[in-house]
Amino acid sequence: MPETFEAKSTKSQLHAIDDALEDDNTGLVKEMLQQLQPCDIALLLESSRSRNRLVLWPLIEPELYSDVLEELSExxxxxxxxxxLPEKITDALEEMDTDDLVETLSTLPESVSQDLLATMDEQDRQRAELGLSYGEETAGFIMNTDTITLRPKINVDVILRYLRLKGEMPEHTDTLYVVDSEDKLMGGVAITKLITAAPDTPVESLIKDSISIPVDMEDGEVANLFERYNWLSAPVVDSNNxxxxxxxxxxxxxxIREDAEHSMMSMAGLDDEEDTFAPVVKSTQRRTLWLGVNLFTALMAAAVSDMFEATLSELAVLAILNTIVPSMGGVAGNQTLTLVIRGMALGHVTARNARWLLSKELAIGFLNGIIWSVLIASVIAxxxxxxxxxxxxxxxxxxxMIAAGLAGASLPMIMRRLNIDPALAGSVILTTxxxxxxxxxxxxTATWLLL
Amino acid sequence: MPETFEAKSTKSQLHAIDDALEDDNTGLVKEMLQQLQPCDIALLLESSRSRNRLVLWPLIEPELYSDVLEELSExxxxxxxxxxLPEKITDALEEMDTDDLVETLSTLPESVSQDLLATMDEQDRQRAELGLSYGEETAGFIMNTDTITLRPKINVDVILRYLRLKGEMPEHTDTLYVVDSEDKLMGGVAITKLITAAPDTPVESLIKDSISIPVDMEDGEVANLFERYNWLSAPVVDSNNxxxxxxxxxxxxxxIREDAEHSMMSMAGLDDEEDTFAPVVKSTQRRTLWLGVNLFTALMAAAVSDMFEATLSELAVLAILNTIVPSMGGVAGNQTLTLVIRGMALGHVTARNARWLLSKELAIGFLNGIIWSVLIASVIAxxxxxxxxxxxxxxxxxxxMIAAGLAGASLPMIMRRLNIDPALAGSVILTTxxxxxxxxxxxxTATWLLL
Incomplete structure (x- = not known):
């Protein structure tokens, strides 16, 4: 009888391994690793500091290498x-599904991946090179090539007998594909249909009005389609269908997970692949760029204040209150920016409603301006x-506040037109x-009215 | 022959409807709406300003109401x-799958949902009340009750004949469940296995070592399990299995999408259900809380500066440079905060490695301190x-910088222990x-050394 899934039991297994590792009891660690599934080993590695990962890796069964590597972040x-060792890498790569193989190779340095490709057998090299040729973030890059195809005229009984002979189906198969004599896609047949249809039904009549994905479609758009239509799988076709x-x-x-994380991490000035447990120096390096950009903008703001040095030396109270207005503008602008970035990612914000959205956010900026002006004036008075x-x-x-609404709404639209990722640089430009x-x-205004 | 999916063609359909709406040509709009699938109608509504949604809704075929409502955000x-009208709502609700029905009811005001429950037929009311009883954000809340169950002793051939008689299976069925004479779950059988197994195989022998989800498991944890184990579906059991x-x-x-959005939106001070096209006043209201909190913290910072009024009036240059150090600390701290929040969401950061992570982020703060101290000192000198x-x-x-590392790493851990969502308030506390x-x-330091 299966046990109810105990998240705690996996956790306690991982903790026990951690303890054994602390005690340098590698024999015990190795034994305990054998109880774990590849995805749990991957979780263990991801949650370990980098030094421990190198101790753990040689203790894992080499035949699990490909499954574990597939689950790890870049x-x-x-x-x-x-x-x-290079030959161990090649062994692991050759056992991967095409999509994972292609993804892994693409994140390695060019020279390393070329060397690895050269040592792979002909068939694996070809499927890898084909996938790589479509370019990252396309449907071709993330697809698998393990489709089962059928001819339109055969009937259900023949198919079922064929599948029984074959003995197993690729993981996550919910649809078989029907192709014509030129290998062009005619449509998909759900395997639930094959089960419920009468044995003499020709497969042709079971085709659902399926739609296919062009091989060069961007992966974010593929994800939106899957979400919108609740698909489990979808066929990918080239320009000749x-x-x-x-x-x-x-x-x-x-x-979906990566795209959402990307926005969140980018907006905080982080690389979205940043590993929580990387060594200190590496993590510091990765965060330097953003801090450098911020130092530059902070100096710019200081330079603006510097133009009013005479005013500031006369009225110290201005120095005290100088951060309030920029801070409120930053928060209001970031609210608008975040909302527009999300709206663009979901496909809700388009060129057609951009102008309307801009005027809406301007109106909100105006309303915000009234509310917070009255409040801050009362407090300061x-x-x-x-x-x-x-x-x-x-x-x-x-x-x-009006500037914040205007900048928050227009910046992501302008940046998208310039092909710059708004999540990456939008926030820093806005704050500036x-x-x-x-x-x-x-x-x-203070210089004009108060001096 | 199916056409390659043209994202553009859906877009241009939606644009054409928009145009017809502008021209008040409701006849044409109604005709064009009939060409669309429910999920596309939902996209149209989500991308329309709120006034237009009310014009569109009555033009949609009432039998699509439940499918469209299911796809919309809260x-x-x-x-x-x-x-x-209440009776139209009841009609739409009764046609929904249990999980969508429960979710819709839970987001309505209590009085409205009680009235609706009272008008629903017995069976629908019962399944709704059962789902609602599990509480939001649990497995019971998001599950469906349309499982197909089998007895262990029957063989594949009998099952296939039964399914053929039944004629169809619930959407997204990839696994049938085997239960014993007390209705306790014994495990799942993949339908691909039913197809490839010999007809006289007893179903018992096809059970995979499946794990089940307790009905009260938190939905975020359910999502992590699906992601980790690449499941398409999973059985939910009560405490008696x-x-x-x-x-x-x-x-x-x-x-997954909602959780990821929640973090991103919360960190920018937005409600994650905020609708991009809501009316101005409603949107302004929703953003007020965060701006209010920020005004309070900005005034706190001003009060700290106020304590040094004498220093500031003597040295105006301090007023000019006063924003640089807080700004750099805010960025560095938010980097750490975001990384730890993500690590906790992915299950990588636990009580066990918290101390190690804290010391790592302290070390990064120290290194950051050295780098940016030297740089800013040179620039200012x-x-x-x-x-x-x-x-x-x-x-x-x-x-x-050291304070930023310390606060960024410890705040989310402290907040989680206090059951406060770190994404929601972490950033504002950190910045303060x-x-x-x-x-x-x-x-x-300036008062001490420069005066």
Whole structure:
């Protein structure tokens, strides 16, 4: 009898391995690793610090290498492959499904992957090179080539007997594909239909009105289609409608997860492949770029303040309040930016409703401006007993909230037109705009009205 | 022959409907809506401003209502349900799969859902109330009850004949479940196995070592299991191992998408159900809370600066540079925070490796401190021709980078222990810490050394 899945039991197995590793009891570790499925071994490796990964890897059964490598994230996988002997890598690669093979090769340095390709057998090299030729982030890159195809005229009984002879089907097969005499795709037949149809039904009559995916479609769009139509798998065709492979939902799930993570990580200035347990120096390096960009923009904001040095030295209270308006603009702008980036990813925001959305976000900026102007003016007038100072900060807040709405809505649209990923650089550009506008508006108005 | 999927063709259909809507040509709109699948109608509604949704809805065929409502996000769906007659809502709800029915009811105001339940027929009310009783974000809430069960002793041929008689199977059926005489789950049999096995094989011998999901498991954990084990569906059991339903990958995909969006939206201070095309006032309301919290923290930072008013009025240059250290700390801290939040969501960060991770992020903070201290000191010494000022800002940078690493790594762990969602409030608490520490360190050191 199967046991109810105990997430805790996997966890405690992993903890026990951790303990044995601490005690340097490699014999015990090896024994315990044999109880685990490849995906659990992958989880163990991902949750271990990099030093321990190198201890664990040689203790894993070599026949599991390909299954474990398939489940690892790019950074962790490449770290391990770097320590393996070339012939062991080739062995592991040759056992992979085409999509995983292609993905693994594509993340390795060009020279390494070329060397590996040269040592692979003819058939594996060909399927790898074909997949690589479609280019990353396309349907061809993530598809598998293990389709079962049928001719239109044969009947259900013949097919069932053929499948019984064959003995097994590729993982995640829910549909068989019918092709004509020129190998062009006619459509798909669900295997549930094969089971429920009368034995003498010709397969032709069971074809559902299936749609196919062109081999060069972008993978994000493939994921949107799977989500929208609730597919489990979909056929991939070339420009002549020849069936070249199929994409299954498990790969699509990875794309959805990665795309969503990509936005979240990019917006915080991180590489989305960043490995939580990488060594300190490597992690520090990876975060440097973003901090450098931020230092530059912070210096820009300081340079704007610098233009008002005379005002600041006369009225220290301005120095104290100088961060409030930029900070509110940054938050409001980032709200709009995030919403528009998500809307574009889901396909809701298009060129057609962009103008409407822009005017909506402008109106929100205006409303926000009124609300927070009144509030901050009251707070400052009470705190600093200075009504005029309250009016100055209120005016600056109004200006900056409108600028935030405008920048937050238009930046991702402009960046997309320029083919720049808005999640990656949108936030930093936006913050620079709201900082500069906010400081200018506040210190400029103060110089004009308060001196 | 099926056509290659043309994303453009759906898009142009939607655009044509938009145009017809602009021209108030409702006859044409209605005709064009009949060409669309429910999921495409849902996309159209999601991408339309709220006013147009109310024009479109009555033009849709009522028999599609349940399928379209299922595909909509909470905000959009509730907006539409609000405009429908109660009996039409009941009709639509009764046609939904259990999981969609339960989800829809749970997002409606309590009084509305109670009224609707009262008008539903006995059977539908029971399945809805059962699902609702498990509570949101559990396996029971997202499962369907349309399982096909088998007895262990019958053979493949009998099953195939039974299925052929039945004529069709529930959507996304890849596994049938074997239960014993007490209805306890014995395991699952893949339908591909039924096809490839010899007709006289008893079903018992085809059971794969399947694992089942307890009905009260959290949905995020269910999603992690599906991802890790590449499942298409999984059986759900109660505490006595009775089969109560099954979860299919399409619902899991929604959870993965929602969880990932939730983190991204929360970190930007947005409600993750926020509808891009909601009316201005509603959107403004939804964003108010976060802006209010941010105003409070900005005022706190200002209050810290206020303590150094004497220093600031003596040295205006401090006012100019006062934002650099807090800003760098905020970015560095958010990098760590985001990484730890993701690590926790993926199950990589646990209580066991928390201490190690904390010391790693502290070390990165230290390294970051050295790098950016040296850099900022050089820039300031050159710009302001003041070596001592450079030393002061370098020291403050060092302190704040270490504080950022410490806060970024420990906050999500502390918040999780307190059952607070770190994605929701982590970023604002972190920024408050790095602002306060940064300003204190900079202005404090300056008061001590430069006056």
């Amino acid at each position: 950074d962790v996988r490449n770290g391990i492959i770097n320590t393996m 020849h069936l070249v492979g199929r994409i299954t939902i498990d790969d699509v799930v990875d794309i 009470l705190w600093k007993q200075d009504f005029m100072l309250g009016a100055v900060i209120a005016f600056a807040m109004m200006i900056n 705009i709201t900082d500069v506008v906010g400081i200018f508006a506040f210190l400029g | 905000d959009v769906r509730n907006g539409i349900i609000n405009t429908m 009775h089969l109560v339903g099954r979860i299919t990958i399409d619902d899991v995909v929604d959870i 050159l710009w302001k021709q003041d070596f001592m000022l450079g030393a002061v800002i370098a020291f403050a940078m060092m302190i704040n 810490i790095t602002d306060v520490v940064g300003i204190f360190a900079f202005l404090g």
